[in-house]
Amino acid sequence: MLLRMSRRLGITLFSIAAVIVITFALTRVLPGDTAAYFAGPAATEDAIQEVRVKLGLDRPKYEQFIRYVQDLARGDFGQSLTTGQPVIRDITARLPASAELTLVGLILSILIAIPLGVLAAVKEGSMIDHVSRVIATAGVSLPVFFTGLLLAYFFYFILGWAPAPLGRLDIIYSAPRHVTGFYLIDSLIARDMDVFWAAAKQLILPAATLAIFSLAPITRMTRASMLAVLSSDFVRTAKASGLSTRKVIITYAFRNALLPVITTLGMVFSFLLGANVLVEKVFAWPGIGSYAVEALIASDFAPVQGFVLVMAVLYVLLNLMIDLLYGVIDPRVRMAA
Amino acid sequence: MSDAPLLEIKDVTVEFATRRGIVRAVEQINISLTKGETLGIVGESGSGKSVTSYAVMRILDRAGTIANGSVVFSGIDVREMSMIFQNPRAALNPIRKVGRQIEDVLKQHVLADTRDIKEKAVEMLRQVKIARPEERYHAYPFELSGGMCQRIVIALALACQPRLLIADEPTTGLDVTTQKSVMDLVVELTRARGMSTILITHDLGLAAAYCDRVVVMEKGKIVETAMSSEIFKSPSHPYTKRLMKATPKVGGTLRGLLPDGAELSPAASMPKMSIDKTEKPLLEVRNLVKEYPRQGATKTLGELLGKPAPAESIFRAVDGISFTVGKGESVGLVGESGCGKSTTSMMVMRLLDKTSGDIIFSGEDIGSIPASEFAVLPQRKRIQMVFQDPTDSLNPRFTAVRAIADPIMRLGGISGRDALRARCEELAKLVGLPVELLDRFPHQLSGGQKARVGIARAIALNPELVILDEPTAALDVSVQAVVLNLLQDLKDSLGMSYLFVSHDLNVVRLLCDRVIVMRTGKVVEEGTAEEVLGSLKAEYTRELLTAIPHPPL
Numbered sequence: 013m014l015l016r017m018s019r020r021l022g023i024t025l026f027s028i029a030a031v032i033v034i035t036f037a038l039t040r041v042l043p044g045d046t047a048a049y050f051a052g053p054a055a056t057e058d059a060i061q062e063v064r065v066k067l068g069l070d071r072p073k074y075e076q077f078i079r080y081v082q083d084l085a086r087g088d089f090g091q092s093l094t095t096g097q098p099v100i101r102d103i104t105a106r107l108p109a110s111a112e113l114t115l116v117g118l119i120l121s122i123l124i125a126i127p128l129g130v131l132a133a134v135k136e137g138s139m140i141d142h143v144s145r146v147i148a149t150a151g152v153s154l155p156v157f158f159t160g161l162l163l164a165y166f167f168y169f170i171l172g173w174a175p176a177p178l179g180r181l182d183i184i185y186s187a188p189r190h191v192t193g194f195y196l197i198d199s200l201i202a203r204d205m206d207v208f209w210a211a212a213k214q215l216i217l218p219a220a221t222l223a224i225f226s227l228a229p230i231t232r233m234t235r236a237s238m239l240a241v242l243s244s245d246f247v248r249t250a251k252a253s254g255l256s257t258r259k260v261i262i263t264y265a266f267r268n269a270l271l272p273v274i275t276t277l278g279m280v281f282s283f284l285l286g287a288n289v290l291v292e293k294v295f296a297w298p299g300i301g302s303y304a305v306e307a308l309i310a311s312d313f314a315p316v317q318g319f320v321l322v323m324a325v326l327y328v329l330l331n332l333m334i335d336l337l338y339g340v341i342d343p344r345v346r347m348a349a
Numbered sequence: 350m351s352d353a354p355l356l357e358i359k360d361v362t363v364e365f366a367t368r369r370g371i372v373r374a375v376e377q378i379n380i381s382l383t384k385g386e387t388l389g390i391v392g393e394s395g396s397g398k399s400v401t402s403y404a405v406m407r408i409l410d411r412a413g414t415i416a417n418g419s420v421v422f423s424g425i426d427v428r429e430m431s432m433i434f435q436n437p438r439a440a441l442n443p444i445r446k447v448g449r450q451i452e453d454v455l456k457q458h459v460l461a462d463t464r465d466i467k468e469k470a471v472e473m474l475r476q477v478k479i480a481r482p483e484e485r486y487h488a489y490p491f492e493l494s495g496g497m498c499q500r501i502v503i504a505l506a507l508a509c510q511p512r513l514l515i516a517d518e519p520t521t522g523l524d525v526t527t528q529k530s531v532m533d534l535v536v537e538l539t540r541a542r543g544m545s546t547i548l549i550t551h552d553l554g555l556a557a558a559y560c561d562r563v564v565v566m567e568k569g570k571i572v573e574t575a576m577s578s579e580i581f582k583s584p585s586h587p588y589t590k591r592l593m594k595a596t597p598k599v600g601g602t603l604r605g606l607l608p609d610g611a612e613l614s615p616a617a618s619m620p621k622m623s624i625d626k627t628e629k630p631l632l633e634v635r636n637l638v639k640e641y642p643r644q645g646a647t648k649t650l651g652e653l654l655g656k657p658a659p660a661e662s663i664f665r666a667v668d669g670i671s672f673t674v675g676k677g678e679s680v681g682l683v684g685e686s687g688c689g690k691s692t693t694s695m696m697v698m699r700l701l702d703k704t705s706g707d708i709i710f711s712g713e714d715i716g717s718i719p720a721s722e723f724a725v726l727p728q729r730k731r732i733q734m735v736f737q738d739p740t741d742s743l744n745p746r747f748t749a750v751r752a753i754a755d756p757i758m759r760l761g762g763i764s765g766r767d768a769l770r771a772r773c774e775e776l777a778k779l780v781g782l783p784v785e786l787l788d789r790f791p792h793q794l795s796g797g798q799k800a801r802v803g804i805a806r807a808i809a810l811n812p813e814l815v816i817l818d819e820p821t822a823a824l825d826v827s828v829q830a831v832v833l834n835l836l837q838d839l840k841d842s843l844g845m846s847y848l849f850v851s852h853d854l855n856v857v858r859l860l861c862d863r864v865i866v867m868r869t870g871k872v873v874e875e876g877t878a879e880e881v882l883g884s885l886k887a888e889y890t891r892e893l894l895t896a897i898p899h900p901p902l
Contacts (some may be wrong), residue, residue, distance in 0.1 A: 243410075244439065245434060245436060245439040245440045246439060246440055246441050246442045246443065248408060248434065248440070249432075249434060249440040249441065249502065249505065250442070250453075251408055252406055252408055252431065252432040252434075252506075253431060253432075253454045253457075253505045253506060253508070253509060254431075254454065254457055254458060254509050255453055255454065255457050256457060259453060259457065263445070263453070264442050264445075267444060267445075268442065268443065268444060341444065342443075342444050343444055343489045343491075344443065344444070344489070344491050
């Protein structure tokens with residue numbers, strides 16, 4: 013087990029190293045001259061050249077790479093030209109916002125999708141199976157900006173239940189002291205229930221939008237996986253030895269069906285984290301996705317590089333976590349080192 | 350037998366709703382079972398024997414319904430019945446400790462409380478004769494052998510103290526010795542508890558050896574019911590007679606397996622190829638060794654149980670074996686699972702690399718050619734294989750003709766669609782596969798037809814050596830009889846040599862000139878079929894033979 017974990021960690025480190033090389037290469041092939049952009053539209057050729065030298069862009073590529081890695085080691089991701097801030101500060105401010113949103117959205121989705129998927133499989137072909145199929149299909153076929161706008165229109169504009177879709181916190185509140193960067197958690201740590209509820213209210217609509225979108229893959233995967241397990245021999249044995257339906261479905265079938273579901277969850281999470289730009293835009297959410305897109309449009313390569321790097325590292329770590337979780341659930345994975 | 354029946358199945362008909370309409374799996378069957386009685390239900394695949402038991406247990410899947418008739422239990426309800434299944438490893442939850450699985454059943458039936466539940470589970474393991482039950486309590490199914498898994502399944506079935514046990518092919522896929530110990534255990538435990546048992550099997554011999562009464566089913570109907578002491582002496586129904594005839598037994602012949610007046614394959618009427626037996630052997634295997642690093646389940650289980658890891662970290666699956674196969678000769682490689690017979694055949698087939706030793710095929714050392722390169726060499730044509738599972742060894746998206754043509758297209762040197770088709774039709778005729786079936790996909794063919802496709806594919810390149818890895822293990826006995834005869838006729842007319850890997854001594858006896866008995870990677874005994882299986886010199890061979898169920902005669 014220890015050997016397997018250390019081997020797995022080795023692979024993880026290798027992937028991260030590969031990611032660093034790729035992000036570097038990727039941003040160098042982006043179109044647009046960074047120096048020209050940084051120098052401004054009125055700059056002369058000399059001024060642009062001066063900026064280029066200042067940024068080290070006149071150096072050979074390998075030297076640039078060495079400097080890049082050295083900077084990374086010091087936690088320096090470079091400066092964002094658009095915000096004028098160090099990239100690392102922008103990312104640490106914005107990543108928790110995206111992560112909080114995605115996590116809450118995913119938890120909401122899991123709470124609905126997994127029971128729905130299990131029910132659909134247990135009562136295959138029944139009304140509930142069809143209803144779950146319709147819900148899932150509808151959720152994934154509506155574009156997120158549309159469901160987001162629809163939700164905002166109903167719950168904010170018509171009903172007035174939700175606060176204005178303007179970021180993480182209403183302006184009358186000040187953000188809780190930064191501990192984790194998750195407002196829900198930070199406000200609890202600060203024992204400020206007003207802020208907690210205010211943050212929760214801001215969060216609920218964008219999170220619901222994400223949840224609706226991610227219902228489909230989770231429900232469908234749960235259903236398919238449960239169906240396969242329910243028709244297996246050991247479920248038949250469990251039924252034949254008189255175990256209660258509940259025990260058969262939860263302890264015997266569901267636990268065995270979990271593996272593919274967890275893989276799907278990991279994929280959905282990492283996809284949503286970086287790709288929910290539209291939701292962030294609709295709800296003016298200061299997330300990492302919109303940050304990266306803005307930087308990309310502005311040919312501002314340092315934030316793009318930082319974003320890709322952070323997302324890749326997160327993805328690698330998430331996969332590591334999923335792999336370890338596999339081992340916890342399935343003893344065969346643990347043994348097959 | 351004067352007791353009122355414990356279970357009475359009256360005029361039961363089970364129907365399955367399928368896409369092509371309603372299919373009757375079981376029609377108007379009547380079975381009664383008294384207390385303490387052991388009843389065998391015997392039949393080939395598709396006879397409805399399993400469906401009958403599912404109907405009794407009320408575990409038919411959604412498409413199946415009891416359309417007619419009734420299942421009456423006197424004094425017991427469904428909860429007092431238990432069932433054990435074929436393929437014991439799959440019948441256990443793969444990610445739950447076996448001890449916990451037994452506890453689940455105990456808890457469900459309120460037979461233990463939290464304080465003594467573990468002791469009771471361990472006690473159940475002890476009752477099914479599992480060595481070191483305290484350690485095995487913590488084992489997962491994949492860490493146990495097939496026989497041990499079946500014991501766990503029996504423990505599960507008995508944990509709820511049933512009055513009726515239904516055993517559905519409980520020993521299919523297990524070795525004969527394991528089969529014997531499992532069946533002895535079932536009989537001992539059920540007898541001690543005064544339970545009734547229904548044994549469902551395709552093996553008439555097994556049923557007759559362990560049951561009081563036998564019911565023979567064919568195509569969803571009961572054709573004969575008799576005491577097992579009677580049924581072997583005087584089978585009354587023609588189907589029972591045919592079934593008995595097709596079961597390989599001591600003193601029988603290959604032709605004797607076939608029903609009277611059965612049609613033989615065209616290969617039977619072809620002239621026999623004359624073989625010069627004095628020639629050098631076709632295949633010579635010398636000191637063949639295959640080693641695997643010892644790891645995974647065995648090692649981890651050892652660690653888990655607190656035992657020190659075994660000193661040698663290498664496991665010898667094949668431990669220095671030598672043998673020869675002559676031209677036109679068929680050699681049987683016999684032994685229990687794990688004895689190394691399949692590993693040996695894979696190495697000879699050049700699908701697996703040896704660790705050391707020589708494999709000499711008609712004077713050439715093919716053992717030194719890496720398995721990964723062998724597939725494209727001209728020698729590949731000369732050694733072919735028929736695999737164990739006729740279904741799994743065919744590509745489901747290839748038609749029969751495409752499957753047979755595959756090796757010809759790669760190595761056969763026949764080009765042109767018509768020539769290829771003609772060769773495939775010729776081969777199909779040779780193996781007795783109706784030409785009109787050539788364009789069907791595997792799922793549209795029966796087990797026997799799929800076996801024929803597999804054989805036609807293997808002989809398509811006129812090989813000199815064919816390795817047969819349990820080619821009939823997945824087939825019904827009547828189909829097996831036909832396939833075995835076909836193999837013999839093909840060998841005689843085409844002059845091939847066979848290396849026949851099997852655990853079924855009676856089949857080997859019929860088909861093979863010489864027999865090699867293997868155990869733990871070594872050759873235990875070697876000689877002509879009569880020598881080895883007739884005189885029973887080696888202790889181990891005797892053990893294997895006596896484990897084959899003997900019906901009371």
